[in-house]
Amino acid sequence: MRKYNFSAGPSELPIEVLKEVQDELLSYKNNGFSIMEISHRSAYYEEINNQAIADVKELYGIGDDYDVVFMQGGATLQFSLLAMNFAVNNKPCDYIDTDVWTSKAYTEATLAGINARIVASSKDDKYSYIPKVELNDDSSYTYICHNNTVHGTQYKTLPNSKSPLIIDASSDFFSKKLDFSNIGVLYGGVQKNAGISGFACLIIRKDMLERSKDKKMPMMFNYNTHAENNSLYNTPPTFAIYIFAKIMTWLKAKGGLDVINKLNEEKAKYLYDLIDNSSFYKTYVNNDDRSLMNVCFTTGNLELDTKFWQEAAKNHGMLGLKGHKKLGGLRASIYNSAYLNKVKILGEYMKEFERANR
Ligand SMILES: Cc1ncc(COP(=O)(O)O)c(C=O)c1O
Incomplete structure (x- = not known):
């Protein structure tokens, strides 16, 4: 018998999706192989990859001004890569501190040599609230964690900031529509609300990608590499993306x-x-x-x-x-x-x- 799972992540998957995966495990769509056993360059896998990307955009109601990227390393690897890719010369990178996940992101940015600063915090009351701020400085970006998994706080409206928002949505990904008018990047590990561990999904506004087009950094660290190659530059975690694609279909079927x-x-x-x-x-x-x-x-x-x-x-x-x-x-x-x-x-x-x- 299955347990009642209230884990913070990795967490419960929809039973309907698990049953479908079980059905397809030995023979994907009656082809005689599982999706884990075939090339990421095959038409079978490419269809899954493309459907997942299209569904991400459809679910959030966004258009071609955004690219969807799948990357290994979880949300944690993105903490440094986001800063390396999207910091603009001489402009500080602003972080709103709501504890563990924003402070890790801030620390990783500084370790990568980026000029990061904390512009607001709820530390004064043990992180029991979301700081309400209006940010008018010309910074590279404003970084927030949309849902604070540890303390159970969540943004109800996005902060007003002059610079584009970079949002860690790891623990409330695909849980509600968001106002994308000032979202530069929405991203998260998918293992809580949208799949299993193995990769992070990033929704990146195309003008943000321009910032790192000519930056000198290893190919795998540059989001342009992944966006330009449809997240197929190297071998992606195909099984995790296959499950993610199924969750996208499940979310659409739910309404x-x-x-x-x-x-x-x-x-x-x-x-x-x-x-x-x-x-x-x-x-x-x-x-x-x-x-x-x-x-x-x-x-x-x-x-x-x-x-x-x-x-x-x-x-x-x-x-x-x-x-x-x-x-x-x-x-x-x-x-x-x-x-x-x-x-x-x-x-x-x-x-x-x-x-x-x-
Ligand atoms: C809000 C938030 N951000 C980031 C992470 C780190 O994610 P990952 O383990 O995929 O690196 C977590 C994990 O619990 C999280 O809750």
Whole structure:
């Protein structure tokens, strides 16, 4: 029997997609081979690659002024590459600090010799909110992490900035439509909301690519190499991209990102209402900045928190409810593939645990 998986990532995949993959594992479309066993230059693979790229654009409603690139190394490799590719001579690169994932991106940029600076932070209140800022400086770009996986905060509107936004969307990728009017790059590892580990998907505005066209750097580090070669410059992680393509098809069949967003709102509201109406559970996240993807909460007691996630796993088949090691507490990750009924089963367990332990 499958468990109820609330892991922050890699995380649960839609059961429909897993079953399709299972069906095709030995013989892809009755061709007598699996997709893992054939060339990335074959027509079979090229069709998957091209469909995935077209679906990314269709789901976000963007046109040919953006390129879609698939790259190995996860989101973490992009921290330095983004800075190396998109820093403009003499213009600083601005980072809005919401803890772990932005500070890693900032550190990697500085290690790459880039002039990076922190222009806003929510450190003063333990990263429990999203800084609200208006940035009018002429910087290279403004970098944010759209959904803060560790603390459970999420941008509801994009910050106003004069320079183009570079957005890490690793933990809320393809969960809702976004206003692309000032997005230079939207990217993320896909293993939380859109597939399995193995690569990052980057949606890059073409004028941003001009910035690194003539920069001297290894070919594999330059996004132009990958954009110009349709992400087929070298052998890509074909199986991971095949699953990603299936998730794109699944999202479209569900009705697209507006429908998915409504479902995500409904699931998160159910859990936040339960927490708000209880005197046993609490969340420290600012009301307006609560993540729809990662619901962070606590009983306020370390022993009870530990008992909660241990009993959830042992007696109820619920996995991944332990909070991030930096923060402690509890965290329920309810990405696109989590259905409301699964979230309600968690809710019933929360009520039962409260009755037994308050
Ligand atoms: C918001 C965010 N950014 C970046 C990363 C790092 O992703 P990767 O492991 O693909 O490098 C994570 C991983 O949890 C994340 O949550």
